[in-house]
Amino acid sequence: MHVPRLYTPGNLAQGETLDLSGQAAHHVANVLRLKAGATIHIFDGRGHEHRASISTVNRSDITLTVHEAVNTQMESYLDITLLQGIARNDHMDLVLQKAVELGVNTIQPLWMQRSQTHLKNNRLEKRVSHWEGVIINACEQCGRATLPVLSHVQNYADWISATGLSGAGVMLQPASDISLKQLELAEKNISVLVGPEGGMTADEQAMAVNAGFRGIRLGPRILRTETAALAAVAAIQTLWGDFS
Numbered sequence: 652m653h654v655p656r657l658y659t660p661g662n663l664a665q666g667e668t669l670d671l672s673g674q675a676a677h678h679v680a681n682v683l684r685l686k687a688g689a690t691i692h693i694f695d696g697r698g699h700e701h702r703a704s705i706s707t708v709n710r711s712d713i714t715l716t717v718h719e720a721v722n723t724q725m726e727s728y729l730d731i732t733l734l735q736g737i738a739r740n741d742h743m744d745l746v747l748q749k750a751v752e753l754g755v756n757t758i759q760p761l762w763m764q765r766s767q768t769h770l771k772n773n774r775l776e777k778r779v780s781h782w783e784g785v786i787i788n789a790c791e792q793c794g795r796a797t798l799p800v801l802s803h804v805q806n807y808a809d810w811i812s813a814t815g816l817s818g819a820g821v822m823l824q825p826a827s828d829i830s831l832k833q834l835e836l837a838e839k840n841i842s843v844l845v846g847p848e849g850g851m852t853a854d855e856q857a858m859a860v861n862a863g864f865r866g867i868r869l870g871p872r873i874l875r876t877e878t879a880a881l882a883a884v885a886a887i888q889t890l891w892g893d894f895s
Contacts, residue, residue: 679708702721737847825873
């Protein structure tokens with residue numbers, strides 16, 4: 652039987668009582684339609700998960716009793732960072748959701764020359780808050796108890812000039828004659844660089860190569876940005892990660 656999971660930031664300890672309100676309470680009471688006595692799992696985003704039972708359900712809040720810890724082993728032993736050129740809303744949401752399911756540890760959104768919009772201030776804050784919600788929902792669904800890091804949005808040129816590449820770096824480059832399988836990646840720390848709709852410009856690709864990234868192609872077909880990112884991560888998990 653499937654047990655619903657809920658993200659609850661803060662310290663979790665057996666025997667504690669938690670009061671939930673707002674979106675979390677609405678989800679439990681009105682979406683999942685759970686009643687008092689029902690069992691759920693709660694996790695803190697830092698790798699800790701507990702069984703909990705619902706004590707009371709009201710219109711705007713619920714009370715949980717925290718029980719024993721639950722052992723979770725959902726994290727990949729590869730430390731994958733997805734460097735994603737910011738794409739349109741629905742495309743970006745899909746990338747974030749599926750990257751979480753595929754075991755990515757860090758997501759770095761990057762404004763690139765072909766990103767269609769460059770949001771600032773309140774509009775950017777709202778977008779980032781929405782992305783955080785997508786990541787939380789994906790963790791609740793897929794069983795992860797550790798939230799991937801969503802790094803601060805940066806301009807690509809600023810990021811690549813200021814941030815040194817740690818571990819292996821691959822750039823999705825359809826014109827490359829090197830396939831992912833031809834690489835020998837001994838490192839467990841792998842960064843995957845993906846352009847937005849329209850791909851990366853020649854200048855952006857050159858900057859990546861100078862920073863230590865290797866261009867690779869994913870087969871003979873041109874993939875959309877959201878397809879390319881997810882196919883690359885899935886292939887890496889198959890070749891060197893927990894899909895093998």
